[in-house]
Amino acid sequence: MERFKDMHSSKTEEKKIIFSLILALVPLVALLLCKLLNSDAELLQFIYDKTVGIPAVTSSESILLSKAMDVYCKTAPFMAVIVFVLFLESKSLIRKVDAKQLVKGFVSCCILLSCAVYFFMFSSVDLHHSKRFLSLFSYSDYSLTIFYVSLYAIFYLFTLAFLFFLVRIAEMIKER
Secondary structure, X not given: OHHHHHHHHHHHHHHHHHHHHHHHHHHHHHHHHXXXXXXXXXXXXXXXXXXXXXXXEEOOOOHHHHHHHHHHHOOHHHHHHHXXXXXXXXXXHOOOOOHHHHHHHHHHHHHHHHHHHHHHHOOOEEHXXXXXXXXXXXXXHHHHHHHHHHHHHHHHHXXXXXXXXXXXXXXHHHHO
């Protein structure tokens, strides 16, 4: 019976994560609608003007939309921290595992997250002039939105995983 409670609480936490991610992705869709419904897109121009000095992954095909979406994607780790602190119970998603596996997962998560953060948050890249796979996303506003939704989800989920690993490792150290 206790195992069933653990499974139920885990499913509740997973639902919280997915629901909060969907809510966090709404502004990206709103930015796309802003671009599609308003050809001038004063909001996008305002965001571009205020963030011109920030490194960004943009598309020269749709510079205003891509810059606004990129700036919003940079908020994903902060949203993940807020959701983790306010809504999630860290014990319910990570069950007791071997310390070696936990450290191995933590190191892997750190490496992947740091590479993604460096490439997509601290460097300027034009998707249109980039490698073949990334340049595919730059040709339409819809594919560009899919790219930024994916990017946001990756940062959000990896940050949550990092936090869960961090808390679980701290608990294991405290138990010893």
